[in-house]
């Protein structure tokens with residue numbers, strides 16, 4: 001965070017919500033690399049999630065995956081013009097600091113974005129989350145799009161808040177999905193925190 005504050009412009013904060021869910025459920029949602037394709041499909045017109053790799057460094061990890069998109073409709077562009085600046089394939093790099101931070105490192109044609117999601121347990125059944133956004137403009141359009149970029153992140157948080165409690169409640173795993181390495185990383189660390197135990201989940 002200190003590095004971001006030093007090297008990037010602060011774009012703003014958004015998506016400050018308290019959700020009626022426990023911390024583990026919120027973290028499982030954030031590390032579920034399949035859910036982009038469901039929960040956020042309409043927002044980003046994501047076709048699929050192509051998982052690349054996961055680097056497990058204990059309480060710190062990196063996940064890389066690509067999300068090819070279809071062209072957004074006219075209506076979707078009108079509802080948020082920032083989708084126009086998104087590449088045809090979103091190359092996602094998520095950096096995770098268990099249990100409190102997930103950072104989306106994003107690059108678009110108009111600028112670099114560091115989208116930081118923070119998680120604060122408020123009680124056993126309530127968890128607060130919010131987003132701090134930092135960026136580096138590559139075009140003058142970037143600063144003009146500031147509010148649109150924040151609104152995209154706000155919509156992402158609202159979609160996650162809506163889905164939480166519906167599908168992660170009880171978090172018993174009934175269906176084995178692909179790309180679940182991030183969720184396994186969360187479960188392992190949640191049980192052993194602050195100790196780090198095996199297995200190492202890098203792949």
Ligand SMILES: [Fe+2]
Nearest residue numbers: 035039156160
């Ligand atoms: Fe999400």
